Amino acid sequence: MLPGGCLGVEFLTQGTYDWARVGTYIGSGFLFCRPVASVICLLVKPSSASRVRTLSAYFRERYGERVHKIAIDYGFTCPNRDGALGVGGCAFCDSQGAAAAYSEGDMDLGDYVRRMINRFEKRFKAKHFIAYFQSYAGTYASPDVLRRAYDQALCDERVIGLSVATRSDCLSDGALDVLADYVKRLREVRVEFGLQTTNKVTLAAMNCGHTPEDFVDATRRAHDRGLRVCAHVIFGLPGDRPEDVYACADLINALGVEGVKIHNLYLTPDSRLGREFSSQPFPMMSREEYLHCACEMLARLGPAVVIERVVGDAPDDRRLAPDWTIPKQYQWQIINEAMELRGLVQGGQAVFDSERVAPADSYPDP
Numbered sequence: 001m002l003p004g005g006c007l008g009v010e011f012l013t014q015g016t017y018d019w020a021r022v023g024t025y026i027g028s029g030f031l032f033c034r035p036v037a038s039v040i041c042l043l044v045k046p047s048s049a050s051r052v053r054t055l056s057a058y059f060r061e062r063y064g065e066r067v068h069k070i071a072i073d074y075g076f077t078c079p080n081r082d083g084a085l086g087v088g089g090c091a092f093c094d095s096q097g098a099a100a101a102y103s104e105g106d107m108d109l110g111d112y113v114r115r116m117i118n119r120f121e122k123r124f125k126a127k128h129f130i131a132y133f134q135s136y137a138g139t140y141a142s143p144d145v146l147r148r149a150y151d152q153a154l155c156d157e158r159v160i161g162l163s164v165a166t167r168s169d170c171l172s173d174g175a176l177d178v179l180a181d182y183v184k185r186l187r188e189v190r191v192e193f194g195l196q197t198t199n200k201v202t203l204a205a206m207n208c209g210h211t212p213e214d215f216v217d218a219t220r221r222a223h224d225r226g227l228r229v230c231a232h233v234i235f236g237l238p239g240d241r242p243e244d245v246y247a248c249a250d251l252i253n254a255l256g257v258e259g260v261k262i263h264n265l266y267l268t269p270d271s272r273l274g275r276e277f278s279s280q281p282f283p284m285m286s287r288e289e290y291l292h293c294a295c296e297m298l299a300r301l302g303p304a305v306v307i308e309r310v311v312g313d314a315p316d317d318r319r320l321a322p323d324w325t326i327p328k329q330y331q332w333q334i335i336n337e338a339m340e341l342r343g344l345v346q347g348g349q350a351v352f353d354s355e356r357v358a359p360a361d362s363y364p365d366p
């Protein structure tokens with residue numbers, strides 16, 4: 001257990017406690033148990049309005065109740081891994097980490113989805129669900145294969161939406177036609193693209209193989225067909241500057257992108273960066289630096305953008321670096337505290353300028 005003096009030092013140096021960490025300290029000291037810490041947090045944390053528009057808030061606004069995502073690994077691959085575009089994948093991607101946390105062997109996808117519905121209904125009292133094709137490039141197959149996969153997942157009327165993570169350069173017209181068909185009968189159809197940064201030099205160095213122009217093009221085509229779009233960005237890629245990621249906010253605002261996931265870089269042994277770090281460690285963002293960048297990013301995003309997550313992480317036994325985490329279950333408490341400390345609110349520094357969507361002018365080639 002961290003001694004009470006640590007909390008006092010944190011209070012004196014930051015002017016505030018990080019309430020989630022306080023709960024963790026107390027819980028770990030007494031019972032080594034995070035649920036206990038959560039309850040203590042809820043009891044002691046002063047109430048404050050959320051400074052960001054979270055995904056759960058959006059679901060409550062739109063559907064009046066909780067909506068739960070069911071993560072699916074259908075066995076798609078990625079053109080940046082199978083040789084069509086590249087091999088080895090993006091430098092930060094690990095072949096295990098890109099797979100969904102939830103997949104149960106060879107079980108029929110419909111059975112798997114129904115099992116998850118029952119589980120989440122009991123555990124979270126969720127009534128509505130979104131089938132979330134999380135792993136690799138969820139549009140990287142023929143239209144027939146895609147339709148069959150999505151149909152299997154949409155096997156229950158409680159599944160009201162479809163969400164597909166993919167690459168912005170991997171959205172063929174055929175895949176778009178398939179997804180657009182679901183717009184007519186589902187309440188929510190979304191695609192997620194890894195934008196990461198606007199710096200093409202970084203994207204090339206990370207072997208991503210996609211560009212900000214790909215993101216602009218895919219977003220426009222998805223919007224034309226009635227799909228919602230979510231962008232992933234990463235702070236802390238080697239050689240990248242926070243400003244390169246902040247520029248993503250301008251692009252997102254100008255394009256009317258609906259959602260964002262903000263990640264800190266983390267390294268696992270099965271990624272190229274992880275292997276490089278193991279043989280020659282390099283500096284990683286500190287927790288404080290990352291929180292600062294995340295807050296600045298949130299302030300630059302428009303107030304309507306749905307913030308789906310503000311951390312990236314791997315299980316403790318697979319995370320090489322950094323040596324800190326922001327537990328997912330506390331992410332909103334922690335980010336709210338950090339925003340409050342800085343006097344920031346989502347949208348407070350947002351710029352809406354269509355000129356920012358001219359990537360050919362804005363983002364020089366490497």
Ligand code: SF4
Pocket residue numbers: 078079080081088089090093094098135136137167194208
């Ligand atoms: S596009 Fe996604 S799945 Fe493919 S290598 Fe990059 S991070 Fe991994």
